[in-house]
Amino acid sequence: MEQNNKLISSVKHSKVQSDKVNLSISISKIKKDSHKLSEMYDFKKYMDSSDMNFPEDMLEMIPSDTPPYLDNGEHYVERIGRALKFFKQCALIGPSGTGKTHIVYLVAELAGLPMWEINCGLATSVFDLFGRYVGLGKENWIDGLITNWCRRGGILYLDEANMMKQDVATKLNPLLDQRGHMVLTEKDSEIIHRHKHAYMIISMNPVSSEFAGTKPINAAMRRRMSVWLNFDYMSVGDKIDDKEIQMVSERGNINMFDAETIVKIGAKLRQEYKMGDLPYGPSIGDLVNWARICSDGANVAEGGDETLVPMTSDDPEVQDEVRHIIKKIIESQAAANKTKV
Ligand SMILES: Nc1ncnc2c1ncn2[C@@H]1O[C@H](COP(=O)(O)OP(=O)(O)OP(=O)(O)O)[C@@H](O)[C@H]1O
Ligand SMILES: [Mg+2]
Numbered sequence: 001m002e003q004n005n006k007l008i009s010s011v012k013h014s015k016v017q018s019d020k021v022n023l024s025i026s027i028s029k030i031k032k033d034s035h036k037l038s039e040m041y042d043f044k045k046y047m048d049s050s051d052m053n054f055p056e057d058m059l060e061m062i063p064s065d066t067p068p069y070l071d072n073g074e075h076y077v078e079r080i081g082r083a084l085k086f087f088k089q090c091a092l093i094g095p096s097g098t099g100k101t102h103i104v105y106l107v108a109e110l111a112g113l114p115m116w117e118i119n120c121g122l123a124t125s126v127f128d129l130f131g132r133y134v135g136l137g138k139e140n141w142i143d144g145l146i147t148n149w150c151r152r153g154g155i156l157y158l159d160e161a162n163m164m165k166q167d168v169a170t171k172l173n174p175l176l177d178q179r180g181h182m183v184l185t186e187k188d189s190e191i192i193h194r195h196k197h198a199y200m201i202i203s204m205n206p207v208s209s210e211f212a213g214t215k216p217i218n219a220a221m222r223r224r225m226s227v228w229l230n231f232d233y234m235s236v237g238d239k240i241d242d243k244e245i246q247m248v249s250e251r252g253n254i255n256m257f258d259a260e261t262i263v264k265i266g267a268k269l270r271q272e273y274k275m276g277d278l279p280y281g282p283s284i285g286d287l288v289n290w291a292r293i294c295s296d297g298a299n300v301a302e303g304g305d306e307t308l309v310p311m312t313s314d315d316p317e318v319q320d321e322v323r324h325i326i327k328k329i330i331e332s333q334a335a336a337n338k339t340k341v
Contacts, residue, residue, distance in 0.1 A: 038110060040068055046081035049112025052197060058152065061114030063105040070243055070284075076229060080107050080201070083227035084155075089176060089200040091161070091217075094231025095274065097283025100203040103231075104157045113197065114154035116145055121160035126167050130184060141187055150175065150182055153195035161202035162217040169218050176200065176224040206230075234284065235263050237271035244284060252291020261300050261333045262287050265326050269308065278322070280312045300330055 038044070054062070069077055080103065083090035092100045108115045118124060131144040146168075149156040158164065164172075175182045180194040202225065204217060216222075234241040240263060249259035266287045273281030282290075286308060293303040304326045312322050 037066070037068065037106075041077045041081075041110060042075075043078055043081050043107075043110045046078065046085040047111040047113075049110065052112040054112075054114060054153065058114045058154070061116075061154065062112055063109040063115060066102070066106045066109045069099060069103045069106050070234070070247060072234070072241065072243070076103055076231070077106060077110070079227070079229060080104075081111065083229075084111070084199045084201075087226040088194075088198070089202075089225060090227040090229065091225040092201060092203040092229050092231060093206050094203075095205055095233070095270075095281055097281060097286065098231040098233055099283070100231055101157070101159065104155065104201050104203070107201075108155045111155075113199065114152075115157060116149040116154055117157045117159065118145060119159045120162075120164040120168070126165070126171070127186075129168060130171060130182075131187065133186075146172070147182070147184065147192060150192050150194055150198055153197035154199070156198070156200045158200065158202040160204055161221070162204040162215055164218065164221070166218070169221055173220050173224065176221070233267070233270045233281065235267040235270070236274065237267055240264060240267055244287075247284060248287050248291050251288045253295040254291045257333070257337065258294055258300055259291060261330060262290055262294075262303075264333065265300075265304065265308075265329045268325050268329060269312065269322065272325070278312055278318065282308055282311070286311065301326055 080090060080092075084107070092103070094100055105115065107113075118129065127144060129144045129146045131142055131147045134140045134142055143151065146156065171182060174180075175194055182192050182194075184190040184192060202217075202221075234244040240260075245256060245259045245263045248254070248262055249256050252259065252262075254262075266282045266284075269278060270281035272278040290303045290307040293306055294300060298306070301323075305323070309319050309322045309326070313319060
């Protein structure tokens with residue numbers, strides 16, 4: 001929920017403009033966007049929100065007003081819908097900030113499914129996830145998050161699934177194959193069957209030497225995921241995506257030239273991150289925030305100093321490296337502009 005709120009607030013904030021004319025254009029655009037969401041994706045052929053029938057208390061867990069997910073014709077949204085329809089579960093792989101969490105919220109909204117979210121990298125106990133008795137004796141059992149999802153349905157989103165603890169993975173495995181049930185050993189081995197609309201999406205960063213701290217996902221879980229979708233940034237290195245420039249310009253309310261400069265810098269920083277030379281690669285959301293600072297009068301370098309430079313690292317040496325990249329790209333953009341004129 002928190003992530004969704006972040007997404008919603010990021011789109012709302014990005015629409016806060018300095019004058020009324022822009023504000024009203026932006027608001028009508030948001031309305032149009034959310035209205036058009038179901039028309040933007042050919043999703044109904046896989047999952048239809050009108051088939052879902054969740055009780056009142058779960059309705060607020062269904063995301064709303066999720067901003068659109070942009071891609072270059074990869075049809076990620078539909079492919080996730082297909083994987084869920086055919087196999088009930090799938091895996092998303094991609095570096096930080098490539099929109100994995102975003103797209104899961106979007107899919108949940110389009111499918112009309114409540115979201116249950118767990119970050120496996122956090123020290124969540126097996127009791128929190130599966131359940132426990134409270135008080136003395138064996139009278140009051142409280143279902144944990146995974147048990148709740150299994151009984152009641154929705155999308156269970158397991159972030160950083162490769163960091164999942166072995167005891168959690170072992171309990172999940174029978175759920176994810178033909179058996180489709182879980183056994184609550186803690187609760188007199190109660191068998192819980194997987195709700196017909198209980199879907200699971202796992203996500204993780206790519207495992208490679210470049211991503212310090214990542215480890216391969218446990219083999220038993222790997223076998224149970226039929227579909228694996230790879231995500232990447234829209235622009236990386238020299239590959240610059242016009243759609244990303246357009247989006248930074250629109251959502252950040254800056255001109256296309258400055259948006260192009262920011263996207264080129266972002267693409268370079270992402271390349272360095274993927275090579276292991278920087279600790280962080282900026283998401284498109286980060287670039288939009290940078291643009292917003294510029295829309296209030298800061299130049300690109302000043303905006304970067306307040307956003308991407310400190311966001312990348314606390315280390316002054318790394319910060320200087322980022323500043324250097326920013327400066328070089330601003331100069332080469334200015335030179336290219338001069339030759340154009
Ligand atoms: N293709 C895209 N279309 C629209 N917005 C995007 C896209 N990719 C990323 N974003 C935006 O970038 C920001 C980061 O995305 P998100 O948090 O979903 O990334 P993530 O892949 O889940 O990262 P992490 O691995 O760190 O959890 C969000 O504000 C999201 O809306
Ligand atoms: Mg995420």
